[in-house]
Each structure stands twice: as C-alpha cells, then as structure tokens.
Amino acid sequence: MAVTLDLSKGNSNAPTVMPPLSEATGDDKPSLIGMNRDELREALLSVGVADKQIRMRTGQIWNWLYQRGVSDISGMSNMSKGLRDELASAFTIGRPEIVSEQISVDGTRKWLFxxxxxxxxxxxxxxxxxxxxxxxxxxCVSSQVGCTLTCTFCHTGTQTLVRNLTAEEIVSQVLLARERLGDFPGMDDTGPKGILVPQEGRKITNVVMMGMGEPLYNFDNVKQALLIMADGEGISLSKRRITLSTSGVVPMIERCGAETGVMLAISLHAVRDDLRDELVPINKKWPIKDLLDACRAYPGLSNARRITFEYVMLKGVNDSPTDARELVRLLKGIPAKINLIPFNPWPGSSYECSDWEQIEVFADIVNHAGYASPIRTPRGRDIFAACGQLKSESERLRIKDRRALEAAGAAE
Structure with a gap:
C-alpha cells in the first residue's frame, strides 16, 4: 500500500511545517537560491563585501548552496560571523514547506511543496x-503552478495557470528533494533530520522538466534554473541528464537548444493534426509539420543526442497500427526515441489505457523501423504521481477559501 507521511505531528525528525495556507505569510527578503553568479555578486556588493573578495565569496556561497546543500546562512562556516549576519539580514536561503510527502508501493515519491x-x-x-x-x-520538476495548455488527457490541464515559478522555486524543488533523500555530502550525520533513505551515492542523477506547466512558456526562469543544475561547480548534472519536455512551443525550441544545451522531449501523442488539435490544443497554433521542422533544426541534434517523442497510449484513439506506421513516416530523418506511455487514469478522465497487446503491436512496428520505443512502466499510479496525473492543491484551496468567504457574506 502507498504511504503518506504526516509531517505535522508525531515525527520528531520531520521538517518544520509552516502555518496553513490561509495563515502563511511571505518573506520579503530575496533568496540567494536561483541567482546566477552575476546576481550573487551584486547581492554581496549590496551588503558591503569588498570587490577583491567578491569572486571568492561568490564561489563559497555557490558551493554551500548547491554542493553542500546548506539551508541556513549561519551554516556557511568558512565565512565570518559578521558577514553571515549581514547576509541573513538581507537574504534568505530557506526551503519551501513540504505540505505532503507520499511513497508509492513501487518506491516513487511525491511531494506537494x-x-x-x-x-x-x-x-x-x-x-x-x-x-x-x-x-x-x-x-520530475514543475515549471508553473497550473497550466494553460488544457491537454485533454492530462490532469494538470484541468486547472488554470496561477503563475510561473521563479528560478529559485524551480531549483528549490531539486534542493529539497536532495535534502529529503540524503543526497548531499554528510547529510546522513550532519545535515537536516528526517531523511527518508540512507546515503549510498547520488540519488538524483537525472532531472526532467515534465512536471506541472509548459517550460517554454516560462523560459527565462527555467533556463536560469537549468544552467544552475548543469553548472560543474553547482548541482553538477550533465546536460545529457537534463531533459526539457514541451508540448510544442515552436518559436522557443531553437532558443532552448542554443541557450541551455539540454535534451529535448516532445509531447506528441498524435500523428494527425485533427486529433492532436483535440489532445494537445497548442497544435492549432503550431501544427505537427511546424513542430517537426523545429525538431530537425534543434541545436546539437545527433544520434548521440536524440529527441524523445512522448506518446500516450489511448485506447481506440491513437493506438492503431496505422498510427504507428504514420509516426514512423513523420519522424523520418530525426534522430529520435519514442517513449510509449500507457495512459494513467485520473478522476473525471474520459480516456482509457490501450490494451497491453495493442501497445506491444504498436511498439513492434516502431522498433522494426529502427527507432527505440520503450514502453514506459507506469510508476506511482497509486499516489497520482505518474505521467499526466500531477495537480496542485492550490486551486482546490482557493475554491474552499472563496466558498468560506461567500458563506460568511451570506451570514452577514
């Protein structure tokens, strides 16, 4: 059975839990997390660090944030107490609140931050x-709160866009996940308590921008976050282990490759424009031909740096042998891998997952054409952590708050 950890009581090792949403207040101090090096230098200058020390102090803070995983400025022990106090008075490096933490029967873990x-x-x-x-x-990291794309098979698409996440908030998802997994040096005995697994090598080896939102609609913040993740003196993930998934924001695809150098994934899901218009409505703006032309021109594309095409398998909708053969025809000349994703059901969805035999027939056709077409094993379905199932609680809470206000007004 799946496990949900109650972080608010009965666990002395749990992180501190903030007040309920209606009582939580923001911290006006900017965070050092998510700043690029130039912004960090400006932050240090603003608290009086001498020019001749800027490069050294920037490197120290960068190391503490991204390699050591410190979550309190006072823990930056190779800087003077006076400087730490100055930084703490002007900036924060705090983590988001963990609202819930669920563990699937298959080991998948989902956090609501x-x-x-x-x-x-x-x-x-x-x-x-x-x-x-x-x-x-x-x-799997989120780039927006909610989404504007309304893809009909995706749970996230059922809620409206609240706002873009900042570079700090994107990077913080990685930092807090690493913290909870014991993925920073020495965290098993000197770091925050409440670690879920022992430290045995690096836990997070890959990051995929496939969570809530369309990353290319928040490109500047996503780009800054990805460059921090890939920085050799930062989180230090290879760009070949970072993948950005887009539903097809065609004008931004070339820029994404040129400015980030990360791997690209395309949420394709259909081989005809009329069907893709329904499943992925952004197709009405940038149809399949335009999308695939942009893929062919993706900077750095090669057999060693293939584009991944994601294809959710919907029973009786897009899973026929004819669809498989057309997919092969469309992708001709593009170094590609096709991920076949069994549909993950969610409350209110009208779709069904293709029969397993049908998925295997589809995969065989694609494989015989020379494309790798792994069938993605569904993970975390029991905790709604699988592909297409993510959905923030923010919308539900906003509705609850609004109804409470309406009830109060009616009572008056």
Missing part, C-alpha cells in the same frame, strides 16, 4: 516526483 506569497500574491503549491530505478534516480 508550498512556496510563500510573492508580493501581493498568495502562497502556491506544486508537485514534484522522484522515480528511483536500478541505474538512475529521476526527479
């Missing part, structure tokens, strides 16, 4: 998923 209010806004929540496998550990 709550970020403080920004300006006149209110706290927001996103889901982040960790998928452990024998040869890797993949973290």
């Amino acid at each position: 709550r970020f403080p209010a920004r300006g006149a806004g209110r706290p927001v929540e996103v889901e982040t998923v960790y998928i452990p496998e024998e040869d890797r550990g993949t973290l």
Whole structure:
C-alpha cells in the first residue's frame, strides 16, 4: 500500500511545517537560491563585501548552496560571523514547506511543496516526483503552478495557470528533494533530520522538466534554473541528464537548444493534426509539420543526442497500427526515441489505457523501423504521481477559501 507521511505531528525528525495556507505569510527578503553568479555578486556588493573578495565569496556561497546543500546562512562556516549576519539580514536561503510527502508501493515519491506569497500574491503549491530505478534516480520538476495548455488527457490541464515559478522555486524543488533523500555530502550525520533513505551515492542523477506547466512558456526562469543544475561547480548534472519536455512551443525550441544545451522531449501523442488539435490544443497554433521542422533544426541534434517523442497510449484513439506506421513516416530523418506511455487514469478522465497487446503491436512496428520505443512502466499510479496525473492543491484551496468567504457574506 502507498504511504503518506504526516509531517505535522508525531515525527520528531520531520521538517518544520509552516502555518496553513490561509495563515502563511511571505518573506520579503530575496533568496540567494536561483541567482546566477552575476546576481550573487551584486547581492554581496549590496551588503558591503569588498570587490577583491567578491569572486571568492561568490564561489563559497555557490558551493554551500548547491554542493553542500546548506539551508541556513549561519551554516556557511568558512565565512565570518559578521558577514553571515549581514547576509541573513538581507537574504534568505530557506526551503519551501513540504505540505505532503507520499511513497508509492513501487518506491516513487511525491511531494506537494508550498512556496510563500510573492508580493501581493498568495502562497502556491506544486508537485514534484522522484522515480528511483536500478541505474538512475529521476526527479520530475514543475515549471508553473497550473497550466494553460488544457491537454485533454492530462490532469494538470484541468486547472488554470496561477503563475510561473521563479528560478529559485524551480531549483528549490531539486534542493529539497536532495535534502529529503540524503543526497548531499554528510547529510546522513550532519545535515537536516528526517531523511527518508540512507546515503549510498547520488540519488538524483537525472532531472526532467515534465512536471506541472509548459517550460517554454516560462523560459527565462527555467533556463536560469537549468544552467544552475548543469553548472560543474553547482548541482553538477550533465546536460545529457537534463531533459526539457514541451508540448510544442515552436518559436522557443531553437532558443532552448542554443541557450541551455539540454535534451529535448516532445509531447506528441498524435500523428494527425485533427486529433492532436483535440489532445494537445497548442497544435492549432503550431501544427505537427511546424513542430517537426523545429525538431530537425534543434541545436546539437545527433544520434548521440536524440529527441524523445512522448506518446500516450489511448485506447481506440491513437493506438492503431496505422498510427504507428504514420509516426514512423513523420519522424523520418530525426534522430529520435519514442517513449510509449500507457495512459494513467485520473478522476473525471474520459480516456482509457490501450490494451497491453495493442501497445506491444504498436511498439513492434516502431522498433522494426529502427527507432527505440520503450514502453514506459507506469510508476506511482497509486499516489497520482505518474505521467499526466500531477495537480496542485492550490486551486482546490482557493475554491474552499472563496466558498468560506461567500458563506460568511451570506451570514452577514
């Protein structure tokens, strides 16, 4: 059975839990997390660090944030107490609140993270998923709160967009997941308590921008976060182990490759424009031909750096042998891998997963054409952590708050 950890009581090792959403307040201090090096230098200058020390101090802080995983400025022990106090008075490096933490029967872990209010806004929540496998550990990261794309097979698409996540909030998902997994040096005995698994090598080896939202609609923040993840003196993930998934924001695809150098995944899901218009409505703006032309021109594309095409298997909708043969025809000349994704059901969905025999027939056709077409094993279905199942609780809470206000007004 799946396990949900109650982090608010009965667990002395659990992280501190913030007040409920209606009581939470934002911290006006900017965070050092998510800043690029130039911004970090400016932050240090603003608290009086001398020019001749800027490069050294920037490197020290970068190391503490991303390699050592410190979550309190006071823990940066190779800097003077005076400097740490100055930094703490002006900046924060705090983590988001963990609202819930669920563990699937297959070991998949899902967190609901709550970020403080920004300006006149209110706290927001996103889901982040960790998928452990024998040869890797993949973290699925969100880029937006909600989504604008309304893909009909995707649970996230049933809620409206609240706002973009900042670079800090994107990077913080990785940092807090690493913290909870004991993935920083020495965390098993000197770091935060409540670690879920012992430290035995690096837990998070891959990051996929496949969580809530469309990353290319939040490109500047996503780009800055990805460059921090790939920085050799930062989180230090290979760009070949970072994948950005897009539903097809064609004008941004070339820029994504040129400015980030990460791997690209395309949420394709159909081989005809009329069907893709229904499943992935962004297709009405940028149809399949335009999307695939952009893929062919993706910077760095080669047999060693293939594009992954994601294809959710929907019973009686897009899973016929004819669809498989057309998929092969469309992708001709593109170094590619096709991930076949059995549909993951969610409450209210009208779709069904293709029969397993049908998926295997589809895969055989694609394989025989020379394309790798692994069938993705569904992970975390029991905790709604599988592909297409993520959905923030923010919308539900907003509706609850609104109804409470309406009830109060009626009572008056």
